[in-house]
Amino acid sequence: MSGKLTTHVLDTANGCPGSGIAIALWKLDLNIDSKTLLKTVKTNHDGRTDEPLLVGDELETGVYELIFTVGNYFARYGDYPNPSFLDEIPLRFGVNDIKAHYHVPLLVSPWSYSTYRGS
Template identity: 85%
Template sequence: MSGKLTTHVLDTANGCPGTGIAIALWQLDLKIDSKTLLKTTKTNHDGRTNEPLLTGEELEIGIYELIFLVGNYFARYGNYPDPAFLDEIPLRFGISDLQVHYHVPLLVSPWSYSTYRGS
């Protein structure tokens, strides 16, 4: 079995999937303090990306960062402060096993967020 990386955004303030949220995926090299942009995408109607973020040979052992642009998402609702309390949410995590599924969900409101390693 080949590993993969996926994500999912749930809007806990409005009780729905986070639809249309822009996401950037970066690979980090902390030894030389560099970041490489691997992919940009948006969530679909279910708060997920249409395809895994990384699969097969794209997936490498290392440190990654997902940046979720939630400020624009909550601004569409029109009843949240400007400027937004949360705008871009970075989630940094490590991948150590290329044979497993890494699922990194984001549970978010305009004022808080949490994550965990899902399945």
């Protein structure tokens, strides 16, 4: 079984998937305090990416960071303050089993967010 990394954004304020949210995926090297941009994507109508962020040999042991740009997303609704309270949300997590599925969902509103390791 080959491992993979996926994500999903749920807009808890409006009760819908977070569509069109820009996401940047970084690989971190904490030993030398550097990071490398692996890819940028946008969520689809279901709040997911069209393909896994990483799959198979692309998924390596180490520390990753997903940065979700939610300020632009909530600005589309027009009912929220400008500037937004939350703009970019970084989620840093570790991968220690390259054969596992790492699903990192973001549940977000204009004022709060949470995540967990999903399946």
